[in-house]
Amino acid sequence: xxxxxxxxxxxxxxxxxxxxxxxxxxxxxxxxxxxxxxxxxxxxxxxxxxxxxxxxxxxxxxxxxxxxxxxxxxxxxxxxxxxxxxxxxxxxxxxxxxxxxxxxxxxxxxxxxxxxxxxxxxxxxxxxxxxxxxxxxxxxxxxxxxxxxxxxxxxxxxxxxxxxxxxxxxxxxxxxxxxxxxxxxxxxxxxxxxxxxxxxxxxxxxxxxxxxxxxxxxxxxxxxxxxxxxxxxxxxxxxxxxxxxxxxxxxxxxxxxxxxxxxxxxxxxxxxxxxxxxxxxxxxxxxxxxxxxxxxxxxxxxxxxxxxxxxxxxxxxxxxxxxxxxxxxxxxxxxxxxxxxxxxxxxxxxxxxxxxxxxxxxxxxxx
Amino acid sequence: xxxxxxxxxxxxxxxxxxxxxxxxxxxxxxxxxxxxxxxxxxxxxxxxxxxxxxxxxxxxxxxxxxxxxxxxxxxxxxxxxxxxxxxxxxxxxxxxxxxxxxxxxxxxxxxxxxxxxxxxxxxxxx
Numbered sequence: 206x207x208x209x210x211x212x213x214x215x216x217x218x219x220x221x222x223x224x225x226x227x228x229x230x231x232x233x234x235x236x237x238x239x240x241x242x243x244x245x246x247x248x249x250x251x252x253x254x255x256x257x258x259x260x261x262x263x264x265x266x267x268x269x270x271x272x273x274x275x276x277x278x279x280x281x282x283x284x285x286x287x288x289x290x291x292x293x294x295x296x297x298x299x300x301x302x303x304x305x306x307x308x309x310x311x312x313x314x315x316x317x318x319x320x321x322x323x324x325x326x327x328x329x330x331x332x333x334x335x336x337x338x339x340x341x342x343x344x345x346x347x348x349x350x351x352x353x354x355x356x357x358x359x360x361x362x363x364x365x366x367x368x369x370x371x372x373x374x375x376x377x378x379x380x381x382x383x384x385x386x387x388x389x390x391x392x393x394x395x396x397x398x399x400x401x402x403x404x405x406x407x408x409x410x411x412x413x414x415x416x417x418x419x420x421x422x423x424x425x426x427x428x429x430x431x432x433x434x435x436x437x438x439x440x441x442x443x444x445x446x447x448x449x450x451x452x453x454x455x456x457x458x459x460x461x462x463x464x465x466x467x468x469x470x471x472x473x474x475x476x477x478x479x480x481x482x483x484x485x486x487x488x489x490x491x492x493x494x495x496x497x498x499x500x501x502x503x504x505x506x507x508x509x510x511x512x513x514x515x516x517x518x519x520x521x522x523x524x525x526x527x528x529x530x531x532x533x534x535x536x537x538x539x540x541x542x543x544x545x546x547x548x549x550x551x552x553x554x555x556x557x558x559x560x561x562x563x564x565x566x567x568x569x570x571x572x
Numbered sequence: 573x574x575x576x577x578x579x580x581x582x583x584x585x586x587x588x589x590x591x592x593x594x595x596x597x598x599x600x601x602x603x604x605x606x607x608x609x610x611x612x613x614x615x616x617x618x619x620x621x622x623x624x625x626x627x628x629x630x631x632x633x634x635x636x637x638x639x640x641x642x643x644x645x646x647x648x649x650x651x652x653x654x655x656x657x658x659x660x661x662x663x664x665x666x667x668x669x670x671x672x673x674x675x676x677x678x679x680x681x682x683x684x685x686x687x688x689x690x691x692x693x694x695x696x697x698x
Contacts, residue, residue, distance in 0.1 A: 241606040426631060497629050
């Protein structure tokens, strides 16, 4: 299969991107200035991320659809207001995670943003679970552009008037040059920002306008260091079919109301794990010194027994040191527990820590 | 008079008497991206030609550093361990990695000169 290109491919090339194949797409890993500079620019100013490879799934329906989706997602969708968004998961019967996603209530149904590598499979699973009852469009005609960082609100407002009034995890339709644009205040960097869904033919022109206003293109490399500092999970690393939302320490995303009532896919396992605990759980890990513990690094206790594995690890430019996440046995998951990480045959000391590694005080009215 | 040579693993080596200073090339740093971690061999240890003698890591991945010649490690550049970004800033000068007392001067003959390396680097990145 040929690798796909997003509508911003030409712009990436013009901006001297280094490309990498990701989930079947040619995506920019970094631009000329490099990952650390791109990371800092996002934290201090405003970064643009092409996330058009992600799935935009529109499902159309009314009350029936809400009922049917509540049997799939552990969310109180009946009380989800128009244009409001929730983070959730598509799970197996064993509560294993097929994908993590953002679901937004729109006028005639729901918009679900899916991971690029999972979107086709998610579509199949959902179509089957919904018995083909509803109109479902995995929209390849639309691009998705994220703009993240403290100056993003000012920059996006100067292009699309009104976006500054959006609250965190809510969205709305806007019109620009006769194009319908759906904007949500959300993102995956730990910064204030927006995700903009717009037609492919308008994506290049729109993004160049953001660049003219002072935002810069940021590659997948910095997207990874930013999300890791923010303590956010990445599918295929922290999350997989073998992990449940409780093990992934994401129980905050499961509606308490829905846990009481149950009756969603995976609810038996989720309820059991919430009541009796889990064997392994996701934690933040801070290595001492500068040593970087990458994915698959083995984790040991002070008494030298193997207690888990790293799922993501890199150097955090804003933390100015190494950061990691991984799964450890529950009894070693308390904050400040001393652990050891085996890197290149040597064991290096590290500490279990709270997440995120980097937290910004959001602007008023947001979060 | 000193002689600078280059390896296929993108190290440079400068020989003065029997002491060789070794680092990674500018081309290597451009391929690696922002370097955020460096590990050096132990002082006093013996390293063998083409064996690993350190590690550099970028935000993306870890890469081994190889020694282009055999010898005893007689000095280390601690400043690049403390601030690895120096390697990106001045790779072929102040950001050297380690110094060796070399065993066999003829090992230098197997390495490339500047012109040969520039062509090699250009071809290997094409």
